[in-house]
Amino acid sequence: xxxxxxxxxxxxxxxxxxxxxxxxxxxxxxxxxxxxxxxxxxxxxxxxxxxxxxxxxxxxxxxxxxxxxxxxxxxxxxxxxxxxxxxxxxxxxxxxxxxxxxxxxxxxxxxxxxxxxxx
Amino acid sequence: xxxxxxxxxxxxxxxxxxxxxxxxxxxxxxxxxxxxxxxxxxxxxxxxxxxxxxxxxxxxxxxxxxxxxxxxxxxxxxxxxxxxxxxxxxxxxxxxxxxxxxxxxxxxxxxxxxxxxxxxxxxxxxxxxxxxxxxxxxxxxxxxxxxxxxxxxxxxxxxxxxxxxxxxxxxxxxxxxxxxxxxxxxxxxxxxxxxxxxxxxxxxxxx
Numbered sequence: 079x080x081x082x083x084x085x086x087x088x089x090x091x092x093x094x095x096x097x098x099x100x101x102x103x104x105x106x107x108x109x110x111x112x113x114x115x116x117x118x119x120x121x122x123x124x125x126x127x128x129x130x131x132x133x134x135x136x137x138x139x140x141x142x143x144x145x146x147x148x149x150x151x152x153x154x155x156x157x158x159x160x161x162x163x164x165x166x167x168x169x170x171x172x173x174x175x176x177x178x179x180x181x182x183x184x185x186x187x188x189x190x191x192x193x194x195x196x197x
Numbered sequence: 198x199x200x201x202x203x204x205x206x207x208x209x210x211x212x213x214x215x216x217x218x219x220x221x222x223x224x225x226x227x228x229x230x231x232x233x234x235x236x237x238x239x240x241x242x243x244x245x246x247x248x249x250x251x252x253x254x255x256x257x258x259x260x261x262x263x264x265x266x267x268x269x270x271x272x273x274x275x276x277x278x279x280x281x282x283x284x285x286x287x288x289x290x291x292x293x294x295x296x297x298x299x300x301x302x303x304x305x306x307x308x309x310x311x312x313x314x315x316x317x318x319x320x321x322x323x324x325x326x327x328x329x330x331x332x333x334x335x336x337x338x339x340x341x342x343x344x345x346x347x348x349x350x351x352x353x354x355x356x357x358x359x360x361x362x363x364x365x366x367x368x369x370x371x372x373x374x375x376x377x378x379x380x381x382x383x384x385x386x387x388x389x390x391x392x393x394x395x396x397x398x399x400x401x402x403x404x
Contacts, residue, residue, distance in 0.1 A: 104278045112278050113285065114320040155274050 093171025096164055100157055101172075109176040115152055117145035119172055132165050132188045133195035162189050223367075223396055226374040227346070240372040242344050246302070246331035249315040254300070254329055256372055263396050264298040266366045267380055268342045268349055270305035271317055275356045280363040280380030281321065287365070288323055290390055294397060296370075299328040302341060304349055304359050306332050346377070367392060370400055 098107075105111055109119035117123065123145040127134065138156035142149055160168070166188045173179045227239025245255040267284055269277040284299060291297040303309040309317075314330040321328075333341070335351075342349035342361065349361035367376035367389070375396055378389035 102279075103275055106279070106282060112282050113322050115281075115317070116278055 090167070090171040090175055092164070093167035093169075094175065096160070096168050097171050097176075100160070101168070104154075109172065114148055114150065117143070117148075117150045120177055121145045124177075129187075129191055131169050132162075132191040135165050135168060136160060136192065137195060162192060165192075221395075222399065223375045223392055226376070238373050241368060241374070242341075244333075244337075244341055246300075246329075246333050247311060248325075248329040248331055249311060249318045250325050251311055254331065259298065259300075259368075260370055260372070262296045262298045263367070263369050263375075263393070263400060264300055265393070266300045266302065266345055266368060267364070268302045268304050268338070268345070268347050268361055270303050270357065270359060271309050271313055272305070273357045273359070276363045276381050280365065283380045283383060283386045284328075284365065285321065285323070286383075286386060287390060287393070288328055291393060291397075292324075292327070296400065297327075297393065297397065300331050301328070302331050302333075302338055304338055304342065304361060305357075306335055306338065346374070365389065367396065369396055 104116045105119060106116075111118035123143060124131075134154070136157055139154040142151050144150075163185060166183060166185050169183050169188070173181055173183070225238040229236050229238060230240075231237070241256065243256055245253055248254055265284070265287060267280055269280060281301075284301065288299055303314060309332060311332060314332060315325075318325060318328065318330050332338075339349055339351075345364075345366045347362050347364050347366070349359065351358065352360040363380040364377050365380045365386070366374060369375045376389060376392040378385040380386065
């Protein structure tokens, strides 16, 4: 009788796997980014645009942005293949594991955000 | 009893210090070549490249120095930023070492113009006379990558259009290949930096 064995062995498992596959090569395993080329996750920009993260992850970003006072111009690629559910898991992984924010975004709020993406 | 114990400890210490020399000379990598009947270590072939400052570098201009090399392209969405992060780590550690340089070769000269390479270097916030971002024509850079034992192919199905490995290669002042690591794996870069240190010691004692 093993009810629990088959369950996940840690938290944010899918978010971690997806982050490693889609985000890590640029934003790095710890979210630190790369000099003035790729912005860090830990930033004013991330917090100020928290309700746009779903759109940014799915559609990418191709505009000059200011992150922690520095300009970044390199294009972020889109990820049209990610489902709403996968996007929630990525955001909650970044938030709780990498940024230690202790907050939780719901699937519904991601769906609402995605419905209202400006591009 | 005390005597015997201390003798054992002293002998053990002596033995240990004899059997494990601290600085082992780095190997010469690559196939040896016969030149005029004399066996010679593999050397990086002749190259002449333009840097982000529109100046030329070649084997001769590099030769008083040792350097590390990698191959990348600016729009690379896969492994390049990770490798650059490690190159930056190496740069930071040896920033004040006058006989150490870095060369990043672009595999995509069509899109990576000198101007874009310059912008890229500035965004990495590195010294233009320490870390060169080098450009040549497409065929030459592909051949050059192979001569550094780096696999690189034009592949329209690969992310960004090129398939290539993230190796970082260590070259000595005579153009011999003396070490390498996987730039995508920080754990492999740590001992590699000790190799760079060892090679710097080697050329300092030679002088």
